[in-house]
Amino acid sequence: YDDTSFVAAVYEHAVVWTSIPGQPPTRQEAIDFMKQNLDVYREQTREAKRQGADIIVFPEDGIHGFQSRENQYFYLETIPDPEKIVWNPCDDPDRFNDTPVQQNLSCMAKENNIYVVANFGDKQFCDSSEDSSCPNDGRYQFNTDVVFDNEGTIVARYHKEHLFMTELQFNRPPSVEIVTFQTPFGKFGVFTCFDVLFRDPAVALVEDCGVDTIVFPTAWMDVLPLFVSVEFHQAWAMGMGVNFLSSNTHVLDRRMTGSTISTPSGAVSYYHDMNSTEGRLLVAEIPIKPIKNGVRSAELPITQHDTEFVSDLFGDPFTFVDLTKESDYVIICQNDLCCSLNYTKSGISSEIYAFGAFDDLHTNEGQYYLQICALVKCANSSRDTCGQPTNDAQTTFSHLRLAGNFKFPHVFPEVLTRGIGMDLAVGEWEYKNGAIISTSGISKPLLSAALFGRVYERDDGTFKHTSGAMEVSPHLPLLLILFSVHLIGSVVTV
Numbered sequence: 091y092d093d094t095s096f097v098a099a100v101y102e103h104a105v106v107w108t109s110i111p112g113q114p115p116t117r118q119e120a121i122d123f124m125k126q127n128l129d130v131y132r133e134q135t136r137e138a139k140r141q142g143a144d145i146i147v148f149p150e151d152g153i154h155g156f157q158s159r160e161n162q163y164f165y166l167e168t169i170p171d172p173e174k175i176v177w178n179p180c181d182d183p184d185r186f187n188d189t190p191v192q193q194n195l196s197c198m199a200k201e202n203n204i205y206v207v208a209n210f211g212d213k214q215f216c217d218s219s220e221d222s223s224c225p226n227d228g229r230y231q232f233n234t235d236v237v238f239d240n241e242g243t244i245v246a247r248y249h250k251e252h253l254f255m256t257e258l259q260f261n262r263p264p265s266v267e268i269v270t271f272q273t274p275f276g277k278f279g280v281f282t283c284f285d286v287l288f289r290d291p292a293v294a295l296v297e298d299c300g301v302d303t304i305v306f307p308t309a310w311m312d313v314l315p316l317f318v319s320v321e322f323h324q325a326w327a328m329g330m331g332v333n334f335l336s337s338n339t340h341v342l343d344r345r346m347t348g349s350t351i352s353t354p355s356g357a358v359s360y361y362h363d364m365n366s367t368e369g370r371l372l373v374a375e376i377p378i379k380p381i382k383n384g385v386r387s388a389e390l391p392i393t394q395h396d397t398e399f400v401s402d403l404f405g406d407p408f409t410f411v412d413l414t415k416e417s418d419y420v421i422i423c424q425n426d427l428c429c430s431l432n433y434t435k436s437g438i439s440s441e442i443y444a445f446g447a448f449d450d451l452h453t454n455e456g457q458y459y460l461q462i463c464a465l466v467k468c469a470n471s472s473r474d475t476c477g478q479p480t481n482d483a484q485t486t487f488s489h490l491r492l493a494g495n496f497k498f499p500h501v502f503p504e505v506l507t508r509g510i511g512m513d514l515a516v517g518e519w520e521y522k523n524g525a526i527i528s529t530s531g532i533s534k535p536l537l538s539a540a541l542f543g544r545v546y547e548r549d550d551g552t553f554k555h556t557s558g559a560m561e562v563s564p565h566l567p568l569l570l571i572l573f574s575v576h577l578i579g580s581v582v583t584v
């Protein structure tokens with residue numbers, strides 16, 4: 091690294107694992123399995139260093155795979171808290187019992203003079219007579235990210251806060267952990283996979299701790315059109331104005347692929363491949379201090395929408411309007427959110443696109459409040475397929491401007507096109523003043539473009555829609571004008 095940039099590496103790993111619930115392995119069998127993954131990690135760490143990397147990130151569950159709670163136990167080590175104990179497992183391997191994974195990772199970091207970020211399971215024993223939250227089996231099993239510095243010392247340990255619904259093998263930590271680590275190439279924050287949908291610790295690391303770069307081990311299952319790994323993780327980097335190093339596991343029968351090295355200007359390097367069974371190393375030079383976007387200006391539509399319909403997008407009833415013309419300016423609203431789209435497209439007439447708004451509680455696979463403006467390719471020519479997953483498209487957009495009147499600050503811009511696999515159209519659009527803008531067009535067929543707003547403020551139930559009794563919107567006068575225009579438009583149409 092120099093004073094302004096460093097070299098980041100992420101490795102998407104095709105994890106070697108087996109799990110037969112009810113038939114736990116012996117500890118030695120578990121170690122032998124993990125060793126197979128660690129051998130790959132060692133080889134990739136060496137290669138990353140050869141390419142100049144200062145830090146390498148490995149994926150969630152990449153060392154032990156996906157286990158039942160009972161089986162997971164045999165893959166766990168007790169990982170000491172680096173805030174309390176300074177430990178270099180490579181230099182001092184016998185300080186604690188039974189720590190082969192930590193020794194292996196620590197020596198990998200030391201031998202290659204590189205920071206290593208890895209995810210595996212931490213066990214912490216507890217006593218229910220002293221700790222009322224202590225699990226029945228007398229131990230916490232934490233989904234854990236561990237960071238080794240370039241000499242092999244453990245410098246950070248993070249226990250995942252927001253476990254995904256299938257992660258019954260792990261426990262949530264007693265309180266949310268906000269974990270940072272300082273390097274010669276900037277301040278880093280760490281969180282894991284499903285955490286990215288929630289405020290703490292993710293947003294706190296950026297807004298309260300001022301980190302420059304997030305390291306993000308993940309085991310992310312794609313869901314088209316708005317939850318594709320590389321699309322969502324690039325969007326988070328752009329929306330939050332930080333570097334984002336996402337390393338995914340590569341398990342195709344679970345729809346897990348897609349890793350990125352992203353900056354606030356978009357992905358510098360990414361990998362997404364549903365055909366190959368191979369892992370992939372990404373290495374890229376990125377700025378130590380990411381340049382953040384300017385403050386968003388409120389974008390407010392001035393006319394109202396055409397014929398509306400409601401269709402489901404990943405469980406959310408979006409209010410959509412379809413794009414009937416080759417070039418148009420359309421507005422669509424739902425609850426407090428109004429979205430505008432200016433576009434020019436060319437494609438075959440059987441393909442339909444819809445532009446929609448969603449402003450409500452998302453309830454599918456977790457509950458969280460969203461405000462989303464989304465342009466989507468419908469799965470077929472029927473309107474009720476708008477929002478359904480499809481990776482088939484032929485229509486291109488030669489001009490695009492997508493905005494919304496978001497009044498909450500966390501908005502993530504997403505663009506997904508059909509390339510050989512999933513494609514992010516890097517360099518063909520920008521996120522500026524709160525809008526997705528493509529002036530010269532997006533060359534590949536468009537699957538989706540969206541402003542994904544996450545309304546953390548409503549999660550605790552104290553903020554409601556402006557139509558509710560709790561709060562009066564500062565935009566109420568404008569919404570009334572919009573609504574009147576809508577009514578007039580409806581009367582004229584009738």
Ligand SMILES: NC(=O)CCCC[C@@H]1SC[C@@H]2NC(=O)N[C@@H]21
Nearest residue numbers: 254283284309310311312313317
């Ligand atoms: N390991 C995890 O924490 C996986 C969670 C990420 C999955 C994302 S979040 C919402 C979408 N639902 C999915 O099935 N995949 C997406």
